[in-house]
Amino acid sequence: MRIGFDVVGNIAILKFDRGVSVPAKRKFAVDYLAKHKGVMTVLEKTGKFSGRLRTLKTKWLAGDKTLEALYRENGCEFRFNVETCYFxxxxxxxxxxxxxxxxxxxxxxxxxxxxxxxxxxxxxxxxxxxxxxxxxxxxxxxxxxxxxxxxxxxxxxxxxxxxxxxxxxxxxxxxxxxxxxxxxxxxxxxxxxxxxxxxxxxxxxxxxxxxxxxxxxxxxxxxxxxxxxxxxxxxxxxxxxxxxxxxxxxxxxxxxxxxx
Ligand SMILES: C[S@@+](CC[C@H](N)C(=O)[O-])C[C@H]1O[C@@H](n2cnc3c(N)ncnc32)[C@H](O)[C@@H]1O
Missing domain, CATH: 3.40.50.150 (Vaccinia Virus protein VP39)
Structure with a gap:
């Protein structure tokens, strides 16, 4: 199973190959959550960034039901909704x-x-x-x-x-x-x-x-x-x-x- 990852602070967004079953995705997500302390939510990316606003479609797989990420880089902190905001x-x-x-x-x-x-x-x-x-x-x-x-x-x-x-x-x-x-x-x-x-x-x-x-x-x-x-x-x-x-x-x- 090949899986793409993007981790934005508390949220991990996974992209699975076609054909992976829903129970297999859920199991992977639950295991991922247990192994990664900072991650509280696992989502599946179900489409690409699209449209003028470059928004994203996701599906909840495990953890807290939120779309709001809190992410840190380069000494700065960002909050945003992972579906409505390109990041x-x-x-x-x-x-x-x-x-x-x-x-x-x-x-x-x-x-x-x-x-x-x-x-x-x-x-x-x-x-x-x-x-x-x-x-x-x-x-x-x-x-x-x-x-x-x-x-x-x-x-x-x-x-x-x-x-x-x-x-x-x-x-x-x-x-x-x-x-x-x-x-x-x-x-x-x-x-x-x-x-x-x-x-x-x-x-x-x-x-x-x-x-x-x-x-x-x-x-x-x-x-x-x-x-x-x-x-x-x-x-x-x-x-x-x-x-x-x-x-x-x-x-x-x-x-x-x-x-x-
Ligand atoms: C590739 S993203 C870049 C986002 C940001 N620079 C970053 O690094 O996260 C493109 C952004 O441009 C915005 N956008 C698209 N067309 C625009 C326009 N004509 N004027 C201003 N913003 C626009 C989209 O809403 C989206 O947030």
């Missing part, structure tokens, strides 16, 4: 990496902020002046605000609920120039790069995440250069690095783009 513990190293790039006094914009993990890890682990977290979903935005309070970052991390296309730019809620933009995108068609180009200046850095097969990663480079051209920006792609795997031969890549 990937696999990005924790990536969040630490990005925080380490941030220099004193920077204004940072995190698009697709979710429950604000990138924003909070950056604010806690760098000398950024302020961080904006923009998220479409009402429910993740509510948790984002709770998490900002929980990590004592009121006034430093600003949570804005709305579509990045509608709330970012001149005369909008999120305006002015940013030194750094983090684009931990949902896996959707729209690359949203034109939105970032509205709020950057010479020297700003954009961290752009995309999903590509290894032999197609050059398409990422070409796409970024072509979008920059359309927005009349000159850019240099400093590096493209793997930031986790997302399926058969497919990887999450991060492109660090400098505005010239």
């Amino acid at each position: 990937s513990p696999r990005l924790s190293e990536e969040r630490k990496n990005v925080a380490s790039f941030v220099k004193r006094g920077e204004r940072v914009l995190v698009m697709f902020g979710g429950v604000a993990p990138f924003s909070i890890v950056i604010a806690k682990n760098s000398l950024a002046r302020e961080v904006y977290s923009v998220e479409l979903g009402k429910e993740p935005s509510r948790y984002a605000l709770e998490n900002v309070k929980r990590n004592k970052l009121i006034g430093k991390v600003h949570v804005i609920q709305g579509d990045v296309r509608r709330v970012i730019g001149n005369g909008k809620k999120v305006n002015g120039i940013f030194d750094r933009v983090v684009m931990s995108r949902p896996n959707l068609e729209d690359d949203f790069l034109d939105v970032s180009f509205r709020v950057v200046k010479k020297g700003s850095i954009i961290h752009y995440y995309g999903f590509y097969l290894e032999d197609e990663v050059n398409n990422l480079r070409d796409m970024i250069l072509s979008r920059a051209n359309e927005s009349k920006k000159k850019v240099k792609i400093l590096r493209i690095v793997k930031a986790g795997d997302v399926g058969a031969r497919k990887f999450r890549y991060r492109a660090d783009v400098k505005v010239l």
